[in-house]
């Protein structure tokens with residue numbers, strides 16, 4: 001595939017700190033238009049921090065991070081980016097329905113102006129793509145964890161973003177839902193989207209992945225092109241969690 005000169009995402013020697021501790025120690029990676037890049041690595045290796053830096057939620061303390069060619073701290077065109085955060089384990093008692101949550105994703109693109117017919121159609125399409133049409137009027141706090149994850153994915157898809165950033169979209173999701181997600185991502189990629197996603201296992205997404213980037217201790221340990229082509233059993237997933245001795249156990253506590 002011919003590459004455009006300007007990457008959608010470029011990190012060059014990116015460093016970041018959390019709680020006064022260095023967490024990213026010089027991450028270098030890039031993602032070009034239409035590519036799907038998976039971030040892998042042990043718990044605490046910096047995957048979530050990397051994607052949160054990409055979506056402007058964690059300040060970069062060194063190096064360069066650009067989105068569509070613009071330094072992230074100056075980037076304002078967030079409607080081009082769909083973000084699926086790490087799933088919260090708590091339902092949170094949110095009274096909104098599936099459709100309302102997904103429609104909220106479209107509002108960002110509309111810059112909070114009322115949704116038009118085309119916007120409503122995009123919301124319906126996103127709900128259908130993740131297989132939740134029958135639950136569209138249900139409150140999200142009545143859904144299972146995996147269904148909730150599908151809602152977050154539909155919310156990101158509803159804006160038809162050029163770039164999808166997903167933090168562990170397969171966490172707590174059964175195989176059938178993983179396959180729904182794989183088909184959904186394929187459709188998005190076929191229409192030109194680029195995808196950066198954090199994964200623990202490639203699973204049914206493996207054939208979609210152009211490049212796997214394995215993080216360790218806040219740096220890129222290795223990069224594997226087209227990991228699905230590797231022999232069975234040698235996929236670049238970490239064999240076990242390898243927390244740094246100084247690291248605190250990472251709890252799956254949700255977005256923040």
Ligand SMILES: Nc1ncnc2c1ncn2[C@@H]1O[C@H](COP(=O)(O)OP(=O)(O)OP(=O)(O)O)[C@@H](O)[C@H]1O
Nearest residue numbers: 018019023042043044045046047048049247248250
């Ligand atoms: N808010 C915070 N304050 C201080 N340290 C943090 C904070 N969030 C994360 N960290 C630390 O930063 C390091 C990287 O965390 P990060 O969540 O990026 O890892 P990860 O690779 O996504 O892990 P996991 O696979 O468990 O989701 C960990 O050592 C973690 O303890």
